[in-house]
Amino acid sequence: PVPVVLDVDTGVDDACALLLAASHPDLDLRAVTCVGGNAPVDDVVRNTLLVLHTAGRTDVPVARGAGRPLLEHPVDARHVHGSDGMGDLGWDPAPTVPDPRHAVELLRDVCRSAASEGRPVTLVPLAPLTNIALLLRTYPDVAGGIERIVFMGGAAHVGNATASAEFNVFHDPEAAAVVLEAAGELGIGVTMYGLDVFYDPVVTREQAAELIARGGRGPAELAGRLIEFQCERFSRRASTIGDAGAVCAVLDPSALTTQVLPLRIELAGHWSRGRTIVDRRDWSGDLAHDPHGEAPVRVEVALGVDAHRYADIWRRTVLAADEA
């Protein structure tokens, strides 16, 4: 199995991603770190512990990380994710407690031991990139323990938090810029699973009802209730698996259509702050003429996805987890 670490702001669709990463036999979930984003960080920790407890994975350490962006003021998305950040399902909190380490320390320790084992981890940030920026700037030696960063965030085309910017990058644009720059300096490959694919893999209300019918407050029921919540909130017949798609991108990258392209984060704009500027001009490999004078970091950008394949991976995995 591929060793992975998720950094989350749980978050209805982060919960979908956690259920998948916790249960899929081809993934080895080493740790989960929490950051303020969709909800305040203490709610994120509580939600994350509940999901892992439901999935029977209380062995996975969960650590609390940054409660606010590097520079911006936090603006959560409880209008999207419910007042508790995870669909207001009313389930009891898990009896488990977080790891005593700060998220950055847990990430450091996991990456260092992955390096010494010779099995570097794939980092999967599904939230504002604050923890990851702090990690790469504070402990750059962890690069040896990171196989790749596959993050949910950004958009080559249209934003969601604003017309320009996707929520995770908009929430902490400086952190996204730091991660990109540090990854370039440290030689860590980056895949952007952004809004160009994020909404495509969907689960219908009927499929959610099948999951809910499993009952028992297990992984399938939780998965179904999360999708049902999103369908109701947006009055839709089907809902995206959201962040869970980025976990699918680790499991099955062949379902993505990608291009390696120069990427910059807009930090100065008013209406465009937090935009991921994906340079789709035909450079023919020659970046020397960039008037900005500095070569941008090149990132593998997901521009298309076999959405059925990802939705199937997710549904099958949560159903199998329920039977386990």
Ligand code: BDR
């Ligand atoms: C991203 O922001 C959050 O609301 C979701 O969990 C996802 O990570 C989508 O823009």
Ligand code: CA
């Ligand atoms: Ca998220």
